[in-house]
Amino acid sequence: MSVIDTYVSCTGSEFYPARLDPTGPRWNGFVTPVFTLDTTRQIAADTQAAAEKNGHQCTDTIHVTDGGVTDDGQPQALVMRISWLLLAENDATAVQIIEPDAEGMYAIGGFEWSWYQVDDGPLATAHDAAWKARDRALKESVRRAGELLREDVPDVTAAGVIVEDGIPRLISVATLREIIWKEDGDGESLLGDDAIGDATDVLREALEFGRSPEVLQSSGWKRLDNTEGIDAYTIKFPAPVPSQVRRAVLPPFPQQAS
Numbered sequence: 001m002s003v004i005d006t007y008v009s010c011t012g013s014e015f016y017p018a019r020l021d022p023t024g025p026r027w028n029g030f031v032t033p034v035f036t037l038d039t040t041r042q043i044a045a046d047t048q049a050a051a052e053k054n055g056h057q058c059t060d061t062i063h064v065t066d067g068g069v070t071d072d073g074q075p076q077a078l079v080m081r082i083s084w085l086l087l088a089e090n091d092a093t094a095v096q097i098i099e100p101d102a103e104g105m106y107a108i109g110g111f112e113w114s115w116y117q118v119d120d121g122p123l124a125t126a127h128d129a130a131w132k133a134r135d136r137a138l139k140e141s142v143r144r145a146g147e148l149l150r151e152d153v154p155d156v157t158a159a160g161v162i163v164e165d166g167i168p169r170l171i172s173v174a175t176l177r178e179i180i181w182k183e184d185g186d187g188e189s190l191l192g193d194d195a196i197g198d199a200t201d202v203l204r205e206a207l208e209f210g211r212s213p214e215v216l217q218s219s220g221w222k223r224l225d226n227t228e229g230i231d232a233y234t235i236k237f238p239a240p241v242p243s244q245v246r247r248a249v250l251p252p253f254p255q256q257a258s
Helices: 037-054 084-088 123-150 193-209 213-218
Strands: 004-009 018-020 059-071 075-082 096-097 158-163 165-173 178-180 232-236
Touching: 018 037, 037 059, 084 178, 123 158, 123 193, 123 213, 123 232, 158 193, 165 193
Parallel strands: none
Antiparallel strands: 004 018, 059 075, 075 096, 158 165, 158 232, 165 178
16 A cells, blocks of 8 residues: 545536545446545535535535644634435435544545545646647647738748757648648749748747657657657648638729610
8 A cells, every 4th residue: 555645626617636646446437535624614515615615416525624732733614515306306315424433534535536646636637728728829830821921922822841959940841732832842932032021920820839750740740750750740721811812803894884
């Protein structure tokens, strides 16, 4: 038995310090943690708030009733779990008293709730928010780069990009029909140097948010397999919004002779 102090969650939004044995008994694969009285109070507050918001029939609630202190000065409390759904059915197990163990820890939701271990605890929410912000920034950079290139060629759909030392570089641009620009191409192109430079700058700024292959691929950059170890990708630009589509100017209707 190897008991550790860690964090757990069963909602993905609340995280609680807990003690558990990672190799110990599990319920449907979920861990069975125990909590201090202070943490139990927080679980009680959170479950009661969830019941008020979502309905008591959807949420079991934890309740802590304080009873002063014991003879040795330790806090004395009564901890209960109420299953409101079972209570409505007059089930004898609807209300349960949760006794502390020998170390004063409380087993809340053990073998009933979907507790899982979260090593970084409350930071998990910050990490998730940072990942989503990075994903939005990378996707927005692709959209904006497409806009800049379409100022010269409205039907641009994709581009090839190489990332060297964390810095992206456009190597090709294509429409659905053909490649219209190559970095090492000869001759004239419909794409001007300013459009290529501006699009590259947008992608370079976005990579400040994350430039590992895993991050780029999760944001829609398709990595190209090659035998030379080059960090190469294809990016597809989202369809232009109507305001970006250039419409041909039609000649005026000829006047009919009277």
